[in-house]
Amino acid sequence: MATLARAEELQSPDKQFTLSVNLTPDGAPTYSLVYKGKPVLKTSQLGLELKNTPSLTNGFVQTSAVRKSIDESWNPVWGEVKTIRNHYNELAVTLTQPATKRVMLVRFRLFDDGLGFRYEFPRQPELGYFVVKEEKTQFALAGDHKAFWLPGDYDTQEYSTVTSNLSQVRGLMKQSVTDNASQHTFSPTGVQTPLMLKRPDGVYINIHEAALIDYSTLSLDLDDQNFILNAHLTPDAEGNKGNLQTPSTSPWRTVIVSDRAGAILESKMVLNLNEPTKYKDTSWIKPVKYVGVWWEMITGKSSWSYTDMENIKLDSIDYSKVKPNGTHAANTAHVKEYIDFAAQHKLDAVLVEGWNTGWEDWFGKHKEYVFDFVTPYPDFDIEELNRYAHAKGVNIIMHHETSGSSRNYERFMEPAYQLMNKYGYNAVKSGYVGDILPLGEYHYGQWMNNHYLYAITEAAKHRIMVNAHEAVRPTGLARTYPNLIGNEAARGTEYEAFGGNNADHTTILPFTRLIGGPMDYTPGIFQTRISAYNPKNTSFVHSTLARQLALYVTMYSPLQMAADLPETYNKFLDAFQFIEDVPVDWDDTHVLEAEPGDYITIARKGKGTGNWFVGSTCDEQGRTSTIKFDFLKPGKKYEATIYADGKGAHYETNPQAYAIRKLTVTSKSKLSQYCAPGGGYAISVVEK
CATH class of the missing domain: 3.20.20.70 (Aldolase class I)
Incomplete structure (x- = not known):
């Protein structure tokens, strides 16, 4: 797809990501995303198709591009960590359709862990009430990635996750749709978000949405010839995808990216793209x-x-x-x-x-x-x-x-x-x-x-x-x-x-x-x-x-x-x-080991205490987990109580076999622990 010579670019605070935003010769907005010099998303379409009126997909000219940087912290009412850093560079591109005099703003926020963007529709005489026929957002992937997916459905997520290449989704869809009390699948290649992907070179990509308010839920319809994920919104009883009134916004579309699986789990981008709490008093909210x-x-x-x-x-x-x-x-x-x-x-x-x-x-x-x-x-x-x-x-x-x-x-x-x-x-x-x-x-x-x-x-x-x-x-x-x-x-x-x-x-x-x-x-x-x-x-x-x-x-x-x-x-x-x-x-969380579909080991520090708790879970293969306790405070001794799979443990044949032992550990300690098939271990680490 040809693009104009002029493009807006934005880098993440750590400069590992580069976002490019373009208009094609016919005024269609597009974007692309690069991570560490390699494309995560190739040129991808933006916009919305509207009902009974010209769509917000092309015919645009750029009328402004406003940039800003934010670096702040906030404390969740409850959560995995005590404090969350919200650090991003922002690009807000205002697009105007001369033929209709309508305005659409696309706001991009680039974090050190990925991209969030949304559509904003200011109050304007030419666009008051409108009906969304379909959102035309694309996520054009750079190849046939490994995917962890659920069948696209308007009513349920209660399916087993399928692990396959994207090119295999169509062939596996029918057997992946199992009975549920209410279900409406929509496509032989439709999948749900959050969608977890892994590139052949070991880069992990997670696609989802944030701040879903007064809008239809996002699913993805896969073009399995070109590996493009097309937005697919859940319809209403009349088949429409949304009824909006300006001023309004879409939810954020999120793309979390890392070459370390644990960083996907540690990302707080989705939370950061939501507004602070609406409640003045949260003392009554207790885990x-x-x-x-x-x-x-x-x-x-x-x-x-x-x-x-x-x-x-x-x-x-x-x-x-x-x-x-x-x-x-x-x-x-x-x-x-x-x-x-x-x-x-x-x-x-x-x-x-x-x-x-x-x-x-x-x-x-x-x-x-x-x-x-x-x-x-x-x-x-x-x-x-x-x-x-x-x-x-x-x-x-x-x-x-x-x-x-x-x-x-x-x-x-x-x-x-x-x-x-x-x-x-x-x-x-x-x-x-x-x-x-x-x-x-x-x-x-x-x-x-x-x-x-x-x-x-x-x-x-x-x-x-x-x-x-x-x-x-x-x-x-x-x-x-x-x-x-x-x-x-x-x-x-x-x-x-x-x-x-x-x-x-x-x-x-x-x-x-x-x-x-x-x-x-x-x-x-x-x-x-x-x-x-x-x-x-x-x-x-x-x-x-x-x-x-x-x-x-x-x-x-x-x-x-x-x-x-x-x-x-x-x-x-x-x-x-x-x-x-x-x-x-919790006050703190560290992902010690992680590989989607295989294993996860996480350490968390209890709220307001010096005590840590570790959990490790693996798949049907079993494995030996090796971790360090370097998350502990140096110079202090702790008593670790380890609840592990016992001799001969197996999720099918011997699930109740477990063993409990105690160790003294410090920040310099290491542990090698066997996990049975379908097994794992848990550790409480208490200050002495």
């Missing part, structure tokens, strides 16, 4: 470690529902007059057992699912009114459990399953949050299982993205933290709205009871799903044979017990669940000690 009445329902040991009735309407049933099924887990006596366990082991909270009426007749029915989020089942004494929990210093986490009926949730949201305030619940796990109502809308469309943010901001008015499941994948919005303390938005531990996750799953997720924010992955499964809880279920957890401990470090989240049953933990209290000790908020 949480919790247990919950959940895994026993997932495995089939217990049920969410109080009865076995079908075809019910909440306004026409008196639950006090129907026969209970005897398997309902969210009953007062049983929840007290979880509260007792949490109090005994200094855990913050207990999540209770299935406490409210309506669970008998909710799944896949497209019912507008399924739950009211305020009426408990007869065997769930909300007042007594509130009294009991708070007397023991334990919070209860509320659960709101919307069944995809988002309008119904908005109808009951205020009384539901008021109920939580009344009983001292300070966190809620919400869910969006199934097709979205109103029908035709998708989980990742503009309409639902606005709904998710509405739920978060309304919760903040009640000082409530939100952990949203089946919602859109995160894009760093937790910086702006830090009560968004967790998300699912990926294939979590629950799938271990539905047939299993691949053994390499947790060596990939930090490079993909976690780029935009933490995941409520729900680790800590010690009884890996599901049949121990439900003889009819032959699934098993594709992990050793030791690796389940490591996940509390490698799968970062300020919301961490000890997901197994108290009765199982009581059999392994020496191993459970690590879960009891490991923090959920």
Whole structure:
């Protein structure tokens, strides 16, 4: 593609990146990116195609180019590090279409770890309201890269990651699309973001988006002949990709690049491209470690529902007059057992699912009114459990399953949050299982993205933290709205009871799903044979017990669940000690080893302490991990408690084999530790 002689160039602060921005002879904006002298992105298209009006793709002239540099630091409310540096050079290019007199600004920010850019549409007479037919952003890669990808879908990320070259995506797509409660794949070469790539020369590239607000979610449609990734936005019920009014902006498009895999995990670019917190007071936002009445329902040991009735309407049933099924887990006596366990082991909270009426007749029915989020089942004494929990210093986490009926949730949201305030619940796990109502809308469309943010901001008015499941994948919005303390938005531990996750799953997720924010992955499964809880279920957890401990470090989240049953933990209290000790908020983080799909080893320093915790997880091959303790303070001695795979450990044949030993370590110490297939290790490092 020919370009004009004039080009705007921008370098990163460390001068390792060079960005070029051009206009073609027909006035089409393009950009390219070079890292250490080699192209990351070749000449790539910019712009938006609009509906029923000339598009913002060509016919432009450049009317200004404004540059600035920023170097500042900020402290997150919670996070992987205490302080985050925000250091970039910026180029803001204003483009005008003489034929229409419309203006579009493209703002580029070049960091030492990559590029962020977005479209900005100032208020202007010629462009007030407009409908996006498709965003035309391209990421033109320099060849056939290795990719870690999920099928492009408007409704779910709950797929196993596929590892292949981009040239193989088309041939692998059909077998990669597995069943889910709601799914709409869009292309034989469509993939989701975050997309992790590796070039043959060892350079790692991660493509995602930041600050997804009032806009449709970005996916990528691969041109597998030319290795160009084309933006593909999630449509609304009418097939439109977005309804905008000026002044407005798109989300940032992000490209993180490094020749060290660990640097991708350490990048804070996505957070830096989000706005500072909107809340003046954040003292009520606290990281949480919790247990919950959940895994026993997932495995089939217990049920969410109080009865076995079908075809019910909440306004026409008196639950006090129907026969209970005897398997309902969210009953007062049983929840007290979880509260007792949490109090005994200094855990913050207990999540209770299935406490409210309506669970008998909710799944896949497209019912507008399924739950009211305020009426408990007869065997769930909300007042007594509130009294009991708070007397023991334990919070209860509320659960709101919307069944995809988002309008119904908005109808009951205020009384539901008021109920939580009344009983001292300070966190809620919400869910969006199934097709979205109103029908035709998708989980990742503009309409639902606005709904998710509405739920978060309304919760903040009640000082409530939100952990949203089946919602859109995160894009760093937790910086702006830090009560968004967790998300699912990926294939979590629950799938271990539905047939299993691949053994390499947790060596990939930090490079993909976690780029935009933490995941409520729900680790800590010690009884890996599901049949121990439900003889009819032959699934098993594709992990050793030791690796389940490591996940509390490698799968970062300020919301961490000890997901197994108290009765199982009581059999392994020496191993459970690590879960009891490991923090959920950190002052510092170091990626010690990393290779996507193979292994990850991370060390983190507990918030406000001198104690460090290390986690290492590997794939089905097993390996020997070699690390240094040079992250420790020189001149000090520490006691390291190592929770490792035991002799003969294997995720399939011997998952519960583990060994615990103690060592004295200093900043000069080194460790060589074997990790079994599907295994790993965890270490607590405590100042002496």
